Amino acid sequence: MSVPPGTVQDLDTAGRRRMRIPPVLMYHSICASEHPDPHRIRVAPDRLDRHLRLLRRLGLRGVSLAELLEAERRGAADGLVGLTFDDGYADFVEHAMPVLARHGVTATLYVVAGLLGGQNAWDDGPRLGLLDADGVRSVAAAGHEVGSHTMTHADLRGLDAGILRHEVGESRRVLEDVLQAEVPGFCYPWGRFDAAAADAARAAGYDHACVTGDFFPGDRFTLPRAYVAPGDSAPQLLAKLARFRWRMRGAETTPAR
Template sequence: MVADVSVSSPLDGEPDHERAGRKGRKRGPAAWVAMYHSVSDHPEDPYNITVTPARLDRQLAWLRGRGLRGVSVRELLAARARGRERGLVGLTFDDGYADFVTAALPVLRRWDCGATVFVLARRLDGENDWDPLGPRKRLLGADGIRRAAAAGMEIASHGLTHVDLTLAGPRELDAEVSRSRALLAELIDADVQGFSYPYGRVDAQAQAAVRRAGYGYACAIAPHPALAGDLALPRVHIGQADTAARLELKTRLARLCGRGLEAP
């Protein structure tokens, strides 16, 4: 995913998207969803989408130290439906980089955390060639996806090929959304409930396609207030610079800016 690395947003280090404007929940702080991408030691990172395994380890230590546990979005929403989401944080990894299995998964296991991995159904064993700058990184193949699923991670769709759905025609839009779900469900022999909009961009047409395809939820970044809901969930971007102090600030700002996960 290509991210804007400008620092004009109050949520420093996030891609520059329009803020959601929904109010927070009344019965205590809203849960929230973190957005990761690649986990590796590669120093070149022009889009602010990479954290090192050591940094991820410290970030999850911060979560656990505050009495929080990272879970998949599917688990978070199920807990919310029961009114039991307190203490949970959704963890998501966009693009399905191969380093999720080799670098992220061991850290998640160490801290007893779950996560959702959004993969590209027609780029298995491919590369992130949608990014014009930066290093080429391998994407998960079928074996890696099944390994992540076997470890308890949620496998969800990021589309077929990583196209901006707000620019796609009707046929391409429906194929990216519905066909990707079918292919992944066949691959893991399980239902696929989640979708993540490439680049975090969603409009009414893309959201309608997700609804038609039967997804239970979809993740954006900072959706327009008119679209906000379970088919356009806001997320907090997490990068290499996010120390414990920055994480505390970003999560507080996220709630103030309407990026908490509200009750339906």
Template sequence: MPPEAAPWVLMYHSVGDCRDDPYLVTVSPRRLAAQLDWLRRCGLTGVGVAELLRARAEGRGRGLVGLTFDDGYADFLTTAVPLLLRYGHRATVFVLPGRLGGTNAWDADGPRKPLLTAEEIRQVRSAGMEVGSHGLVHTDLTSLDDVRLAAEASDSRALLAELTGHAPEGFCYPYGAVDARAVRAVRSAGYTYACGVAPGALAGSFALARTYVGDRDSAARLRAKRILHAFPAGRGPLERLRSLHA
């Protein structure tokens, strides 16, 4: 039998005004609604990554797709959550407990956007969404010494456990930067999975690849990305298309 395809996990960031978006990480509410509606019409239900992995392990993952939102923008609660609930989906939001109520100060260009506060993160969890860690302050883990690396993984998990009453299962590597050291630190911190961005040398539940979704992703483009996801790695041009953002 052919190997089972890797889980299909979509990667979002902010939901709002796309006019000043130099990093192409913002999806308009109208576009997100259309994308979520397309998933529903295709018989797909968006869920958090922890739920997706459990379902697949139990043989009931058919029809499920992982939905993730990186950075923990406040617009996840105000805009994304109502749309997710309207179309019958759930998602994982990866937050930064070292920047609660702060802004995306790590971005050199573009507008400053507010991040979720502690109370807003609790509201997100109460709405049925999964809360995962994005590290403490959005730092490339591969650039850190051992002490800071351990703190980004372990301390962020401890803070979120204290904040929500539930230790997060998932971690998301800032910038998608991951190496063997980062994987070891995240695994040692007690997470059960971790998300990267594009397929790379590392694979498995601690280096899950995801499909970028942007504001230009119409139903036709999402359909194409879904088809490309089904191809095994190493298919030349088709494989390279997976990482296209636009």
């Protein structure tokens, strides 16, 4: 992929991209595994618990993406793993937060700001409830980061400029109003983005944005993440962490363009 115009590049003195973010994991719904899950977005609470136990055994600490990037800025991100949960499902409060609290870790929840208290209407799978404004506030009050996942979970690629601005900018405004706090993080629905979407996230005042697949090394607005599948065992998660580190190592040594 070529670097989109206007992309922020973090370069060291040798001209190499210097962003060395540790692995960032991407979860969605946390719920008992017997429910139908055609899109493989539901991880059982006890499996999340096993994943966090593995991180602890490895001497790693789970943190929100904002905390991870702040640590990276200070050169203190070694030993951290970013934990992110997409879509703002209501089960985050019921099932994920107790597990996260038990392990003393924080996470980022990406919320669809125009659908608070609604359902995942963008998906053709089973309908799942989304947190309302009070739920979103309780997530922040528990020490987790709340980020934006647009207004309607729209695919941002090729969108009309006005609609794109609304999806990206208005969602930040809505969440800042709900939380009475700044919202620095953005996440592209389905991880899909183009140069206009990344520019819109920058223009809306976000500090960073994350994706799921391809990313631009060193670009705060296409931060990569590793998808966690419902059935991922500890060794499979370990392999995903290793693969993430390998991808980032490759990114560090890519010559600047």
